[in-house]
Amino acid sequence: MKMKWFKSLAFTTLALAVMATAVPVASAASKLSGKIVINGSSALLPLTLQAAKEFKKLNPKVKISASAAGSITGPQSVRKGIADIGAVDWDASTDVPGFKKFDGQVAHKVAVIPFAAVVNKGVGVDNLTTKQLQDIFSGKVKNWKEVGGNDASIVVVNRAFGSGTRVNFQMKALDGSDFMSKGDNYKEVKSSGDMKTAVETTPNAIGYMDLVYVTSKMKALKINDVAPTEANVINGKYKVWGYGYYMTKGQPTGATKAFIEYIQSKTFQNGSLKKLKFIPISAMK
């Protein structure tokens, strides 16, 4: 390999006058070509688009299109054959509360996603136990004063069925207990963006979201006296987190395989993935 280089490149005369005649089609840099369609988790979409942008610079002949409408649509799209990759916030090759496993699909970890219980900034509570969270999200506890806050009715904001954030929050923050599903002080939203808006603008609201999307206009709660921080996720103290997955129909090949390898690479995991406030999969022991 080295000798090949020496012979072919080392002493190429600079400013060589080479006649450009025919129009050659690409054979240099990357020979990879193809089209990748990705659908699923809205939480993972910024990560997917960032990785796609970088991957296309290394593989300019690969086209990547991405969309999001909730985690469950990821493996559904793969099963239906309209997407190559289903982005989902749980391992959809296994059963989880509310969803059966997707047979024949392979799960590829791409990121660690911490989730946080969040409240409107006016709520005077900073910490809730698992039991208190279960009671609030099931509708059993209806007033903030019952958990140490002000005398004000709690407004529960929930993600719609099919949300990966909802699946993770139910499994890990509520220990699998059920959500309430109706009532005057109950709202259901369809995306992380809608959740953010609802919690920021609704007095006495409580909801949950990916930690990375928590803003200064809301408050992320401690759970069982542990703050939702990257450090506490990595050191094992904070339990409300999950992996983000790319699902494929069987083992991936070609451009799809290369793209998954790129998003799992040290370069991306320790670079852009961190910049977008996700945690590298290698950080979890």
Add this chain to the structure above:
Amino acid sequence: MSMKKTVIISVLAAAVSTSAVGAVSAAPAATASTQVTNSTFYVNDAVTTVRTIVKDGVTLVSVRDLGVAAGATFTVTGGKTVLAYLNDVLVELQDGSTKVRIGDEEGELGAAVVNVNNSFYAELEGFASALGIEQTTDASGKVWLDATKRLTDAEDPIWIDAQTLLVSTLAEDGGRVDYKVNAATGEFTEVFRTSTASALTVAPNGAKAAYTDETGAVYVLDLATKSSSKVSGDDTIKPELVWSADSSAIYFLQGDKGSVIAKLNPADGAITKVLEDKVDYKADLAVSADGKKFFYSVTKPGAVTADANKPVESDDVAIDMTGTEPQLYFFDSSVKDGKPAKLTEKADDKIFVGASADAGQAYYISSEENKVSSLLAVGADKSVKSLLEGKDVIQATAAGDKLYALVATATGGEVYEIQGAASKLLYTVSEDVSEIVAGKGASVAVVEGGAILVDNGGKWKKVTK
């Protein structure tokens, strides 16, 4: 520090002066009358004498002479074993053997080691390779040996001035180490070591670089003193940082979806919003020298229709990816109540988006399935023109008022320089060249098989491997 360990060997050149020395070898492997020749070598561009012999048609060099010239140290044990140490590599040779041990690995020399008058001779190419010495043969037949210690697996090279590249390497702990690399010698010095910081965005003056940490806070690193200072604690996600032309301000895209264009004054940490139009997934931000004009791309996610009320097993989901290709936009912040203008409409992929130094136009590579990829420019008036007609462009980068393009050909690649309407071929390169690196006033560098090479006065100088 002596960094010029380049060994120029002209064994094959007839013009070098040599003096034959008759020698009688006591070693069994050597013939009774092995002729030792004092050959003239060039070490660090200075004439040096290295003893050579010819055995069975193969030129063998004095292990000690070549090793010392390259900066190696030696130990000989039992009169049969030579240990040579250079640049953290330990090489073990055995008299009469073709086996060579390099650290924990074993290799093979092209000829057995020979002992002549208690001096060991080894096949040149194999011995040099074992020591990690780069060998090249130039057009006149001269063999160059370069023993400079080099970085390995360096990534993301950028010029920080006309003589220096900034590169990154992955650390074993999962972090990153950034180095300055002397483009003439390959000498390198550590600048920054981190496990939490984003990639460095170097200021146009080459004196400092900006980065964000995992909280979104912004820091400025002084590349000379290697000290960092926090210039903003703002915890929003910042997917892209861009320095102003005068290196005094940092523009950035803000939010996980890069929806806002904002400006940070590092002097006081003040952040001002330049554009907040609720359009998500902006990228490729470029800012004019006066800080008033902005080019950027926008990627629109596909539209999904799914009925959550239907059973999951029904897979009632449809995806429409129409119009999801990135489009370029222009925004002039000096225009009162001005709106961003969409410059492109075509459904091609647009990669390597950038802008000319005067912000008169943006450039990008247009990629479509089963077509050659074109290097195009689009002006604020939406006029699109080809910058390199009929070439399959796979990478483009700007430096000053020039563009550089890497083109794929049937046999390898070509590098073009484009200035205004004129373009010229600079180099033909191997198919393993994957990237070109240009900097204002600097030579062109290329990345080939993971190594970085710099055009050094007409020859490619490998500065990392």
